[in-house]
Amino acid sequence: MGAILQNPTQAEQDLLASFSAGKAERERKAAFDRFANAGLPSRRVESWHYTDLRAKLRTAPPRAKKPDAAALAHAKDKLGTVDRFRIVTVDGFFSRELSDELSAVPGVRLRPLLEDDLRLKRLVQGAGDALLDLNGAYAEGGFVLEIAPGGRVDAVFELVALDGGTGAQGRFGRGLVALGENSRATVLETRGESGEGFSDSALFLSLGRGAELDYACRTTGGAAVEVQTIVARLERDARLRASALVAGAPFLRRQLFVSCAGENAEAHLSGGALLRGREHVDTTLTLTHDAPSCISRETFKYVLADQAEGVFQGKIVVPPHAQKTDGKMLCRGLLLSDEASMSSKPELEIFADDVACGHGAACARLDESQLFYMESRGIPRAEAQGILVEAFAAEAFDIIDDEELRDLLKLDLKRLLGTNFHWGAFS
Amino acid sequence: MLEIENLHVSVAGKKILDGLSLKVADGEVAAIMGPNGSGKSTLSYVVAGRPDYEVSEGSIKLDGVDLAEKSPAERAALGLFLVFQYPLEIPGVTTMTFLKAAINAQRKARGEDELATPDFMKKVREAAKRLNIPQDMLKRPVNFGFSGGEKKRMEILQMALLEPKFGILDEMDSGLDIDALRVCAEGVNALRSKERGLLVITHYQRLLDYITPDTVHVMHKGRIVKSGGPELALELEKSGYADYAEEAA
Numbered sequence A: 001m002g003a004i005l006q007n008p009t010q011a012e013q014d015l016l017a018s019f020s021a022g023k024a025e026r027e028r029k030a031a032f033d034r035f036a037n038a039g040l041p042s043r044r045v046e047s048w049h050y051t052d053l054r055a056k057l058r059t060a061p062p063r064a065k066k067p068d069a070a071a072l073a074h075a076k077d078k079l080g081t082v083d084r085f086r087i088v089t090v091d092g093f094f095s096r097e098l099s100d101e102l103s104a105v106p107g108v109r110l111r112p113l114l115e116d117d118l119r120l121k122r123l124v125q126g127a128g129d130a131l132l133d134l135n136g137a138y139a140e141g142g143f144v145l146e147i148a149p150g151g152r153v154d155a156v157f158e159l160v161a162l163d164g165g166t167g168a169q170g171r172f173g174r175g176l177v178a179l180g181e182n183s184r185a186t187v188l189e190t191r192g193e194s195g196e197g198f199s200d201s202a203l204f205l206s207l208g209r210g211a212e213l214d215y216a217c218r219t220t221g222g223a224a225v226e227v228q229t230i231v232a233r234l235e236r237d238a239r240l241r242a243s244a245l246v247a248g249a250p251f252l253r254r255q256l257f258v259s260c261a262g263e264n265a266e267a268h269l270s271g272g273a274l275l276r277g278r279e280h281v282d283t284t285l286t287l288t289h290d291a292p293s294c295i296s297r298e299t300f301k302y303v304l305a306d307q308a309e310g311v312f313q314g315k316i317v318v319p320p321h322a323q324k325t326d327g328k329m330l331c332r333g334l335l336l337s338d339e340a341s342m343s344s345k346p347e348l349e350i351f352a353d354d355v356a357c358g359h360g361a362a363c364a365r366l367d368e369s370q371l372f373y374m375e376s377r378g379i380p381r382a383e384a385q386g387i388l389v390e391a392f393a394a395e396a397f398d399i400i401d402d403e404e405l406r407d408l409l410k411l412d413l414k415r416l417l418g419t420n421f422h423w424g425a426f427s
Numbered sequence B: 001m002l003e004i005e006n007l008h009v010s011v012a013g014k015k016i017l018d019g020l021s022l023k024v025a026d027g028e029v030a031a032i033m034g035p036n037g038s039g040k041s042t043l044s045y046v047v048a049g050r051p052d053y054e055v056s057e058g059s060i061k062l063d064g065v066d067l068a069e070k071s072p073a074e075r076a077a078l079g080l081f082l083v084f085q086y087p088l089e090i091p092g093v094t095t096m097t098f099l100k101a102a103i104n105a106q107r108k109a110r111g112e113d114e115l116a117t118p119d120f121m122k123k124v125r126e127a128a129k130r131l132n133i134p135q136d137m138l139k140r141p142v143n144f145g146f147s148g149g150e151k152k153r154m155e156i157l158q159m160a161l162l163e164p165k166f167g168i169l170d171e172m173d174s175g176l177d178i179d180a181l182r183v184c185a186e187g188v189n190a191l192r193s194k195e196r197g198l199l200v201i202t203h204y205q206r207l208l209d210y211i212t213p214d215t216v217h218v219m220h221k222g223r224i225v226k227s228g229g230p231e232l233a234l235e236l237e238k239s240g241y242a243d244y245a246e247e248a249a
Helices: A010-017 A026-038 A069-078 A118-126 A130-138 A368-375 A381-399 A403-417 B040-048 B072-077 B095-109 B117-130 B135-139 B148-162 B178-190 B206-210 B231-239 B242-248
Strands: A085-090 A093-095 A108-112 A143-147 A152-162 A174-179 A184-192 A198-207 A212-220 A225-234 A239-247 A251-260 A266-275 A280-289 A295-304 A309-318 A326-335 A341-350 A356-364 B002-011 B014-024 B029-033 B054-062 B080-083 B090-094 B166-170 B197-202 B215-220 B223-228
Touching: A026 A118, A026 A130, A069 A085, A085 A143, A118 A174, A118 A198, A118 A225, A130 A198, A130 A225, A130 A251, A143 A152, A143 A184, A174 A184, A174 A212, A184 A403, A198 A212, A198 A239, A212 A225, A212 A251, A212 A403, A225 A239, A225 A266, A239 A251, A239 A381, A239 A403, A251 A266, A266 A280, A266 A309, A266 A381, A266 A403, A280 A295, A280 A326, A295 A309, A295 A341, A295 A381, A309 A326, A309 A356, A326 A341, A326 A381, A341 A356, A368 A381, A368 B072, A368 B090, A368 B095, A381 A403, A381 B090, A381 B095, B002 B040, B014 B029, B014 B040, B014 B054, B014 B197, B014 B215, B014 B223, B029 B231, B040 B054, B040 B072, B040 B080, B040 B166, B040 B197, B072 B080, B072 B095, B080 B148, B090 B095, B095 B117, B095 B135, B095 B148, B117 B135, B117 B148, B148 B178, B178 B206, B197 B206, B215 B231, B223 B231
Parallel strands: A085 A152, A143 A174, A152 A184, A174 A198, A184 A212, A198 A225, A212 A239, A225 A251, A239 A266, A251 A280, A266 A295, A280 A309, A295 A326, A309 A341, A326 A356, B029 B197, B029 B215, B080 B166, B166 B197
Antiparallel strands: A085 A093, A108 A143, B002 B014, B002 B054, B215 B223
16 A cells, blocks of 8 residues: 655544455555545645645544444435435445335436446546545445436436434445436436535546436535535537535535537536535536537536635636637626635636637625615515525526426525525624 | 605715705605706605615605605605616516515515415516516516616506505606607506605606606705796706706805
8 A cells, every 4th residue: 555645644644544455446446546645635736725625634534334224214214205216325325225216217227336337437537636536445335327328317316415324424425327328317416414524425427429417416514524526528419517506515625527528518517605604615627628619618606605715716628639619617706794705716728729718707795786776676685685696696507407407406595595585694 | 745854965975965855745746857966866866765875964754754764675665666767687586586576575564465476477467568568578687688668667567566655756768769758658647646646857848748747846956946837847948957057056
């Protein structure tokens, strides 16, 4: 085990000490070695500059074990009844018992994830990050959801991440959603693990030629320190629309590595985040146009109250062969308090000459003239503020094509903001 | 009835209203005319309760209720409505959502039940039809990308739906062509009633050809300098405001 870190922190020591791999697990070992070389990222790592994980994660809680009967029962209590196909993980482990039976659904396969899955390997190669490596080293019990070529499933798949009631633990969930050629699916991910411990999850999205995926992640709560990594690869003519709703996460880093690997692929990424208290939410994405004539759009909205900190880093990479690239990126922050802060760093790395790329970042307060206009119609100030905040954030979800999924996100947002707006402390 | 007494108002330390007094009875349509900078728009904002205006002296009462300590929303619930000279655009909020929030907030403030959605839709559709407002405009965000005429029609639609006790029209004619002006004026005339007072603020006689006032007041340097009947507006159209400028000077 090549741990060559200088002066490892307690958390790094904890993480390095608990590793073990079977002989056949080459990928796992390789991931561990990469992590052991890099350690936890600090401010010195440019892509982690605004989220100092090394300083934040003092100790690493013990790794969650495969859930026992009690843990499964605990998780089951949190599952309501919904009209969706559910794929459930408990403490990061795929639970067939709690997941819906999908064998009868034509064109759909659900099974455990194998580390030598070729699609997975290709996806891992496309990203490069210490936390993704850490996930690769420790994740066990991942799942694969496969949609066969040409498969069209009308129902929404829901990936539900729950905890087994075991308190502060290290959780490493891992899943692959693979869409065959010209297939289409809608996936909702609901992160409902407890508010304790450390979570480092990874979701891989593989979109075959002409495949189309609507994906949204809901994080309302979460671990004390959480990292979510999404790695996506789009073949020719594939369409990915990926959104996220974030609220109540104490310290969250969402990182997305998206590659438009085939001509005419389209990636639409967005997110709406509501932050208050001392919450810290960082979205860092790299979108690589690795083929000509691809389109990418990114829209991220942050609502920040109290002393909350929002971070957005977006990089669009256009290598020389990606002519006719069309990329636009936008991040907007709505500051509801003097002490809240937003750091935005949009970047373009363009090496092709025939491209249309743009980015923008802006921060503002609620518009007093708009508020007065609404109040003059009898809408009390707090309600008017709520309506404006909701409108601001909800726009992020408009990229989702699937009406059910889009409405669900908007309804969640409305519920979070409350009928009488109470997000953060208003004077 | 709207009663304004000896109103003194400053904005950013500059005195804009200087002892203005005015009474408009129920059922009365009063017009205020005056040159640029005489304080007409300030008057409308102050009555509606815009926060950045400082009232140093005087009072504003609606049906005997002092508005001084009332928020803009409370004033609206008491029955006050302002037609904005420049209606605000609110991207992301559909007109229907906005109208419903406004109507129900006012009903709630008055202790009434919220309007059921079908009743609300019916009410809005009927009122919109009378003002030549197409249905698809109601699905668009509030005033977003609307023309000047569309915005003003939307203001009158709101007034018709909210049925205020008292309406202030701040330069409703600005930005309107003759046809749009006629539609809006007809909308306003349809809202004239014995119970409802209206204050029409304008630079020009033209608007008063369509909305005939009962009384006309001339405003200059933050106070009413002359009051009379509709004939006063015609005089002003001929002679301009120069005489008043000299009088005040």
